[in-house]
Amino acid sequence: MKILNVDIKKGGYEAGKTMIHTISFAISSGKILGMIGSNGAGKSTTIKGMMGLLPFMEGRSDIEEGVSYSYIPERPVYYDELTLWEHIEFVGSVENIPQAIYKKRGEELLKKYRLIDHAHQFPSTFSKGMQQKGMIVLALLTEPELLIIDEPFIGLDPNATKLMLKSLEEERARGAGILMCTHVLDTAQRVCDEFVVINQGTMLASGTLEEVLKECGTEGGSLYDCIPDEEGEELE
Incomplete structure (x- = not known):
């Protein structure tokens, strides 16, 4: 069951200055979707857009009626x-x-x-x-039905990281849908069911690991091969 549908045409922190564009994906119950990309690719800005926290955005971000969600920001508040x-x-x-x-x-x-x-x-x-x-x-x-996590492993020691991964598995087994935004690609490749690859504010590929690798032209490789060298202005 799809519990979140995102279709961002364009968005940013001020009108006329587009920081992200052409990003669309959905999250299903009991699945972990990894939003991946290098630092500054626009992952956190995309999360802000889907949560209605961007001052300027065209598009839609719809959570199914009655679905509860929790958000873990990159910087604790x-x-x-x-x-x-x-x-x-x-x-x-x-x-x-x-x-x-x-x-x-x-x-x-x-x-x-x-x-x-x-x-x-x-x-x-x-x-x-x-x-x-x-x-x-x-x-x-x-006990949210949708869990949105921005860079969950920053600051965690190995034991805490293992606890976090165990919690993600437990939440998935409980039926929660999870969006995990991260640049820790080896971990993402191991635990996520699907992926969205973000680069320079736009979506390069989406789908299962095999689908993403094929779309990126890196079949037989890993998620690291899907991330191009960053050029230009860094986003959040």
Whole structure:
């Protein structure tokens, strides 16, 4: 079942200055779609466009009615005055999750990501890796049907990376659709079902690994072979 359909004609941070264009893809329940490309290719800008966060965009981004989603940004974002546990309480309240349920889920996730001893501390005192793990906890708390993740492995140590990959598999098995934006191509090739290749703000190829490699003219190769050398202005 398709739960997200994206068709971006063009978009950017100001009218008349197109940063991304001609990008279309869909995400299905129980599938991981990897949005790949080099740094500055336009992946994060595409995510902002599909979430309605670009000041200028022509096109559509439609989430199926009733589908809940969570977003993990590339740079962790917290309220300075709230502890990590207070963030969990805030998310539980906003999402109307019964207290007993969000407390149980929150404690389980904090233990899983080894943050339980830091639950009542301010995230501003955390390392970058701990902040990233905290964002993962908050995103998974709601058991979303669609999970949007921008560069999930930045700042994570090997153990946290393994935990994140295990969580992605669990979410996929639960039936969630996942968009994972990353330039860690060997990991993407191993875990994703489909791909969208972005370069210089436009889509070069999309589909399964075999379809993407064929479209890129790199059959028998790897995702690394699909990424051309970057030239010109960097995007986000």
